[in-house]
Amino acid sequence: MKVRWWKIGLILLGTVILSGCLFQPENNPPVPALTIDLEQGYAPLTVSFDASGSYDPDGDRLSFVWDFGDGTTGSGTVVKHTFSSPGEYTITLRVVDPRGGEASASAEVNVLPVPEGKILRRYHWDYDGEPQYLEFLIPESLYLRYHNQVRHPLIDNYNYGDYVIEPVDDPTLSDLADALQARATGGRVGVLDYILAFVQGSIRYVEDQPGMEYPLYPIETLVDGKGDCEDTTILYVSLVRALGYPDSEYHVTMAFVDTDADGTPDHVLGLVPITQAELDDLPGTTGVWTIDGTLYAVAETAVNPELSGYIRLGTDPWGIGPDAIKQRWDY
Ligand SMILES: [Ca+2]
Ligand SMILES: [Ca+2]
Ligand SMILES: [Ca+2]
Ligand SMILES: [Ca+2]
Structure with a gap:
């Protein structure tokens, strides 16, 4: 049998040309997602x-x-x-x-546009490992009202409660508290814990000059974005109080405590009353104090998240207990 190799070669060549050039598969366009x-x-x-x-x-x-x-x-x-x-x-x-x-x-x-007369602040913090972000507008006149108030160095006149009961900032604090409440889950304790994480994470811890405690009004702390233990506690307590503005259902307390047992108070923290039933929802376990027959969850607000992480509601990071309370302001 005579095989015509050149013909087979032509057929092969033709197949290559047909499949390679004439029958190129159709191109489908990409499917975008944005x-x-x-x-x-x-x-x-x-x-x-x-x-x-x-x-x-x-x-x-x-x-x-x-x-x-x-x-x-x-x-x-x-x-x-x-x-x-x-x-x-x-x-x-x-x-x-x-x-x-x-x-x-x-x-x-x-x-x-940022409205005339308002200060825009952007807050970033974490909650349960999730990044949180909030934009908030603060009336500039309100900030100046507090910022320009003369304060005398507080050596032994610790009138921190005045910074909470101050009424003019209540509508603004109520707007912020409502915005935070709307994002929180987990009932009343969840809201209180969420606001605590907001204060801890979005306010930078900066100490006052030694021997001269300088308390800030909550609006100042929010605009300046920094403060120490009394400033962040005043802010936290004010926000919790503002949740129920004008008729607060969120009773709250601020305590001046002695963390090193030398008899002199040296630290300020928040105390939030909770019910026996709410104990199960409380993220912390070491900071439930009984004072005059009422249960309180410790709210430690002065935290550097980069150094020590967040301290959840109901945590006593000092291990001090209610006996360390030297002074208390009740709202
Ligand atoms: Ca394609
Ligand atoms: Ca107030
Ligand atoms: Ca201060
Ligand atoms: Ca002390």
């Missing part, structure tokens, strides 16, 4: 954009091109962008495959 972490906020607003949910039906490698709608562009799967001016922006994500296939997705971001 998520953003903030849709609205005050200028300057930093927003995180994530396109990692995008895919290509053919498994093609994808590239990502961003147009932030403010004249700037970017690239990459996950990008952060800061909008410096107020306005409504349309952000467009273009997902491209190497064969010319592409698809787009878009999102809207509304950047608000």
Whole structure:
């Protein structure tokens, strides 16, 4: 049998040409996915954009091109962008495959101007291992009202209670307390613990000058973002009190305690009354004190989260007990 090798060669060549050139598989465009972490906020607003949910039906490698709608562009799967001016922006994500296939997705971001006469503060803290974020507007006149008040060095006149019962800041503190309450879960104890984590995590611990305790009004602590034990306790107690503004159901107490048993009080902490039934919900176990027949959960507010982590409601980090109380302010 005569085999015509050259004919077989031609057939093979033809097969290669047909499959390689004429019958190239169709290219499917990518399927874009776009998520953003903030849709609205005050200028300057930093927003995180994530396109990692995008895919290509053919498994093609994808590239990502961003147009932030403010004249700037970017690239990459996950990008952060800061909008410096107020306005409504349309952000467009273009997902491209190497064969010319592409698809787009878009999102809207509304950047608000900080209203005249308000101070914008942004608070970051953790709760149960989850990052928390809150923007809050504080009337500048209120801040100046307190900031400009002359305080005398407190050597033995510890009138910390005056900083809590001060009424003019109550509506503003109530707005903040309500915003925190709306984010909390776990009933009354959950709300109290959540607000404690807010104070611990978003107010930086800074000590007063030695021998001169200088108490801050809650609005000052919120604007300045720093304070020591009396300042953070005054803030916490004021926020808890403001939860029920104007008729508080959240009775609360502030205590001046002696942590080193030398007979002189040296530290301020909060005490929140709880019921026997609420004990099961309490995250802490070492700080439940009985005072005059009432159960109180210790609220230690002065914490450096970088050094010691968060101290949950119902924790007595000093191991002192109620006998260490030298003075108490009740609301
Ligand atoms: Ca493709
Ligand atoms: Ca007040
Ligand atoms: Ca202080
Ligand atoms: Ca002491």
